[in-house]
Structure formats: C-alpha cells, structure tokens
Amino acid sequence: MSREYVIRRLLIVVPSMLGISLLLFTVLALAPGDPFGELASNPAVPPEVRAALRAKFGLDDPVWSRYLHWLAAMVQGDWGFSFVSRMNVDTLILQRLPTTLIVIGSAQLLAIVVAIPVGVLAATRPYSVFDQIASTFAFIGFSLPTFFTGLLLILVFSIQLDWLPFVYRADINATGWQFYWEHIKQSIMPVTVLGLFQGASLVRYVRSAVLDVIRLDYVTTARSKGIGERKVIVKHVVRTALIPVVTLVALQMPIVFGGAIVTEQIFRVPGIGSLLISSILANDTPVVMGVTFVFACLVVLFNLMADFVYAWLDPRIAFR
Amino acid sequence: MASSVVLLLIVLAIALGPLLWRVPINEIDFAAKLEGPSWTHPLGTDDLGQDVLARLLYGGRVSLAVGLCAMLVASFVGVLIGSVAGMSRGSVDAILMWLADFFLSLPQLPLLLLIIYLFREGLKNVLGPEGGIFVMIVIVIGGLRWMPVARLVRAQILSLREKEFVEAARALGASKLRQVVRHILPNALGPVIVAGTIDVAAAIIAESTLSFLGLGFPPDIPTWGRVLFDAKDYLDIAPHWALFAGAAIFLAVLTINFIGDGLRDALDSRRVL
Numbered sequence: 173m174s175r176e177y178v179i180r181r182l183l184i185v186v187p188s189m190l191g192i193s194l195l196l197f198t199v200l201a202l203a204p205g206d207p208f209g210e211l212a213s214n215p216a217v218p219p220e221v222r223a224a225l226r227a228k229f230g231l232d233d234p235v236w237s238r239y240l241h242w243l244a245a246m247v248q249g250d251w252g253f254s255f256v257s258r259m260n261v262d263t264l265i266l267q268r269l270p271t272t273l274i275v276i277g278s279a280q281l282l283a284i285v286v287a288i289p290v291g292v293l294a295a296t297r298p299y300s301v302f303d304q305i306a307s308t309f310a311f312i313g314f315s316l317p318t319f320f321t322g323l324l325l326i327l328v329f330s331i332q333l334d335w336l337p338f339v340y341r342a343d344i345n346a347t348g349w350q351f352y353w354e355h356i357k358q359s360i361m362p363v364t365v366l367g368l369f370q371g372a373s374l375v376r377y378v379r380s381a382v383l384d385v386i387r388l389d390y391v392t393t394a395r396s397k398g399i400g401e402r403k404v405i406v407k408h409v410v411r412t413a414l415i416p417v418v419t420l421v422a423l424q425m426p427i428v429f430g431g432a433i434v435t436e437q438i439f440r441v442p443g444i445g446s447l448l449i450s451s452i453l454a455n456d457t458p459v460v461m462g463v464t465f466v467f468a469c470l471v472v473l474f475n476l477m478a479d480f481v482y483a484w485l486d487p488r489i490a491f492r
Numbered sequence: 493m494a495s496s497v498v499l500l501l502i503v504l505a506i507a508l509g510p511l512l513w514r515v516p517i518n519e520i521d522f523a524a525k526l527e528g529p530s531w532t533h534p535l536g537t538d539d540l541g542q543d544v545l546a547r548l549l550y551g552g553r554v555s556l557a558v559g560l561c562a563m564l565v566a567s568f569v570g571v572l573i574g575s576v577a578g579m580s581r582g583s584v585d586a587i588l589m590w591l592a593d594f595f596l597s598l599p600q601l602p603l604l605l606l607i608i609y610l611f612r613e614g615l616k617n618v619l620g621p622e623g624g625i626f627v628m629i630v631i632v633i634g635g636l637r638w639m640p641v642a643r644l645v646r647a648q649i650l651s652l653r654e655k656e657f658v659e660a661a662r663a664l665g666a667s668k669l670r671q672v673v674r675h676i677l678p679n680a681l682g683p684v685i686v687a688g689t690i691d692v693a694a695a696i697i698a699e700s701t702l703s704f705l706g707l708g709f710p711p712d713i714p715t716w717g718r719v720l721f722d723a724k725d726y727l728d729i730a731p732h733w734a735l736f737a738g739a740a741i742f743l744a745v746l747t748i749n750f751i752g753d754g755l756r757d758a759l760d761s762r763r764v765l
Contacts, residue, residue, distance in 0.1 A: 315745045317738075317742070452707060
C-alpha cells in the first residue's frame with residue numbers, strides 16, 4: 173500500500189464529511205419550527221427582546237453564514253447543550269459510545285466467525301443438502317427483522333426459560349468474576365440478534381465470492397500440483413475470495429447501525445442508539461443532531477478502514 | 493413458487509379480509525382483554541380487548557401500501573437519475589454517481605429518524621395526521637433507496653446505448669428521450685424489477701422499524717410494526733399478540749425476498765454453475 177494512496181484516500185474523507193454536515197444542516201434549516209417558538213407565543217416576552225435574542229444568536233443571518241458558524245462550532249467540539257440531560261452533547265455521546273461500539277464489534281465478530289466457515293463449506297459443495305439448508309437459513313435470517321428476533325429471544329430465553337436478563341444494566345454491583353459474568357450474560361441476546369442478522373447476509377456474500385473463485389485456473393493448478401483439498405480451499409481459494417467480502421462488510425455498516433438502534437432499544441442497552449430514540453421522544457434537538465452526525469462519521473470511518481484493508485489485501489488496487 | 497402462493501394469500505387476505513371479517517378494529521371490550529386465540533377472536537385480543545385479526549388485516553393494507561409506494565418512488569427516482577447519468581457522460585455523470593455513492597454511505601435509519609423528527613409536525617398540519625405521516629414515510633424511505641436502481645440503470649444504458657438497435661434509432665433521428673424511453677429502458681427492465689421487488693421488502697421492514705420504535709404511524713392506525721410495538725410490553729402474559737404481528741411481517745418480507753431471488757435467477761442469463 174503506497175503512501176500516496178493512503179493520503180489520496182484520506183483526502184476523500186474531507187468532502188464526504190463536509191457533504192454530511194451540509195446535508196444535516198440543510199435538513200435542520202428546512203425543518204418547520206423555530207427554536208424560539210416558545211418565546212414567540214409567550215406574552216411575557218416583549219417583541220423587542222425577542223428580536224434582540226434572535227439577532228444575538230444569529231437567527232436572522234443568511235443561511236450560508238449560519239452554516240459556517242455551525243460548522244466551526246462542530247469542528248471545535250462545541251456540539252451544544254442537552255436540554256434534557258443538562259450536560260454537553262459531546263460528553264453525553266462519549267459516555268454512551270463505548271457500549272455501542274462493544275455491542276456492534278462483538279456482533280460483527282460473531283457474524284464473521286459464523287458466516288465464513290458456513291459460506292465456504294456451502295460453496296465447496298454447491299447445491300448439496302448442507303448448501304440448501306445453509307442458504308435457506310441465511311434467507312430466513314435476513315428476512316427476519318431485528319426487532320422480531322429480539323422479541324422472540326426474550327420470549328424464549330427470558331420469559332420461558334428464565335436464563336438471561338432482558339434488560340441491560342449499566343450499574344451491576346458485583347465484583348471480580350461475577351461482574352464480568354453478569355456483563356456477558358446480559359450482552360448475549362443483543363449481540364446474537366445483531367450478529368445473526370449480519371451473519372445471514374454475510375453467508376450469501378461469502379458463498380458467491382467463493383463460487384466465483386473456485387472455478388478459476390489457478391485453483392485447478394494448485395490441485396494438480398497435489399496440494400490437499402483442505403489446503404487448496406483455505407490457502408488459495410478463501411484468501412482471494414475474502415477480498416470483495418471486506419468491501420461488502422463495509423457497505424453493510426449503515427444497515428448494522430440501523431439494527432443497533434433497534435437492538436439497543438429492545439434490550440435497553442445504554443448506547444447512542446437508545447440515546448437517539450429517547451432524545452427524539454424528548455424533543456432534544458442538539459442531541460439528535462449530534463448522534464446522527466456521529467453515526468454518519470462512523471460509517472465514513474468504517475468505509476475508510478475497509479478501503480485500507482482492501483488495498484492491503486490486494487496491492488493492485490493502489491495503482492488504479 | 494410456494495412463496496408467490498403464500499404472498500398471494502397474504503395480499504388476498506388483506507384486500508378481502510376486512511370485507512369478510514367484519515369485526516371493527518377499534519371495538520374496545522375490557523371483558524375480553526389479552527385473550528389467547530379462540531373462535532370469537534381467531535388471533536386473540538390485545539390489551540384493550542380489540543380483535544388482533546381485524547387489526548392485522550387492516551394494518552397489512554397500510555404496511556403493503558407503504559412498501560409498494562416507497563418502491564415506486566425509489567424506482568422512479570432511480571430510473572430518472574440513472575438514465576440522465578447514463579446518457580450524459582462527463583461531469584454530470586460523475587456528479588450524479590458521486591451523489592449515489594454519498595447517499596449509499598449515509599446511515600439510513602438515523603437519518604430517517606432525524607427527518608421524521610424534524611418534519612412530522614409540519615406535515616401533520618398540512619395533510620392531516622395519517623396522510624402526512626404516510627406521505628413522509630413513503631418519500632423518505634423511497635428517497636433513501638434509489639441508489640442501487642440508479643446504478644443498475646446507468647450500467648445498462650452504458651452498454652445498451654452502443655448496441656445496433658439504439659444506433660439505428662439514433663440514425664433515424666430519435667431524440668435522446670425517445671431513445672431511452674422507447675428503446676433502452678424496455679431492455680433494461682429486468683434488473684430494475686428485481687431491485688424493485690427487494691425494495692418493497694426493505695420498505696416494509698423500514699416502516700415496521702419506525703412504527704416499532706414508536707415514531708411511525710399513530711396508535712389508531714395498527715400497522716404491523718405498530719401492533720408489535722404495542723404488544724412488546726405484554727410478552728409475558730400475551731405472547732400470541734406479538735407473535736402473530738411479527739409472523740405477518742416475517743412472512744411478507746420472506747416471500748417477497750424469495751420472489752425477488754427467483755426473478756433474479758429467471759432473468760439473469762449468467763448463472764453461477
């Protein structure tokens with residue numbers, strides 16, 4: 173991976189971030205409703221005071237100057253103040269972000285660990301019984317919306333069997349191993365819901381990527397050299413087939429975040445997804461904007477990482 | 493094949509069901525609340541004693557209508573942008589495709605929630621609580637799903653515009669619009685239909701997700717997601733309520749996805765193996 177490629181790819185991030193900020197600001201600016209709407213209807217506030225306040229906060233400035241002000245504030249880390257939580261938006265989001273990242277990360281890990289072996293096995297024996305079963309389950313898996321799988325798991329494992337808690341608690345008062353055990357126990361269901369949904373579509377990608385590669389001449393060459401079937405698959409086929417899968421995983425990221433919001437809401441995981449929903453229900457605009465922006469940044473970041481991994485796996489890419 | 497039969501049954505049930513099953517969706521009967529399936533209420537009742545079957549049949553109309561309309565919006569925008577990009581090479585094409593890539597990398601659900609959060613009140617005042625939310629959900633879901641169709645159409649146009657029959661049309665003096673509408677698009681329809689089918693399923697899931705988060709339709713319109721949202725707090729005492737609603741969403745989405753997959757196999761001549 174050449175340095176030039178890294179720099180060029182990093183420079184693409186700037187316009188996408190600007191684009192996202194512009195889009196968010198446009199949506200906000202187009203929206204009906206006035207942050208000073210309450211003041212306008214309050215008879216105790218004289219019109220001169222209202223006009224002075226509007227002028228002070230720059231609400232009468234032209235749109236582009238408001239956008240620049242807003243952008244400058246965002247860049248400097250001044251994300252506004254949460255009306256409901258009575259704290260700065262950036263601290264609030266930073267408190268919640270690790271939980272979300274842990275849940276999403278473990279779910280991705282689970283998806284990859286399940287999907288790659290299943291997809292490869294299915295592709296090495298196409299249209300066999302195993303392939304049929306795996307494909308059917310993959311299809312069912314990504315047709316099942318996350319909110320329904322979540323409820324099903326709660327019904328079976330929390331209500332019927334009473335094995336797992338269905339409310340995620342941040343304040344577990346246990347120490348040592350007990351603490352970690354409780355945390356693992358309450359994470360199992362959210363991670364499973366998200367991971368299996370991801371894994372289901374991943375199985376299909378892996379299967380078709382392996383199928384594309386397995387008929388190529390260099391694989392036949394490897395076989396004819398007398399390399400064992402297992403080694404051919406693992407060392408020759410899978411390594412090549414996984415390159416496009418990296419991109420597909422990155423392209424799935426926006427959907428993963430959608431699933432994470434739903435999952436956090438069902439299991440009451442205190443991450444930024446449930447923060448988004450509760451802020452929407454509480455009309456807490458600065459937090460809603462902040463969280464949406466963070467989600468967009470995360471997607472850009474994951475795309476960037478995927479491109480780097482891609483260039484590292486496939487050196488040809490850097491010369492395009 | 494089986495899936496088209498099941499989907500047809502679902503559609504028929506939704507279309508004709510409310511005519512045959514004449515139980516009102518909002519008849520409150522506290523004596524019969526949270527009852528399991530029985531002869532008077534085949535799918536049981538909810539926390540207000542309302543008939544779940546009647547509510548699901550009615551809600552299915554809304555859910556499927558949202559899915560179809562959002563698909564139409566997405567396909568229309570996608571075909572339009574894809575055709576413009578495909579026919580005009582150069583900077584217009586580059587900008588439109590950059591726009592498609594940009595939209596593809598947006599986190600859809602957070603953005604959907606943001607837009608609904610900001611615009612809900614305004615549209616409610618203009619179009620009424622039900623119409624407003626319907627129009628907004630359809631436009632937003634459709635507006636965030638046009639990119640795959642646009643890319644497909646552009647790719648098809650790039651290859652088809654060099655074919656002899658299009659060249660013949662051009663030689664006869666057909667305008668660009670006529671070339672696209674009469675000659676190129678009919679030949680590019682296959683992949684668009686497949687993408688559109690899958691869009692219907694995705695839009696149904698998106699609408700159910702919104703309703704499930706309590707941010708979609710108001711409670712008096714029992715879409716499938718909304719029923720599930722109401723039912724989730726009674727999982728321990730009335731699991732049938734959530735199960736039937738979830739099963740309805742699942743069956744509809746699964747069959748539509750299967751049909752899309754079957755169509756892809758039927759329309760795509762390049763099959764693996």
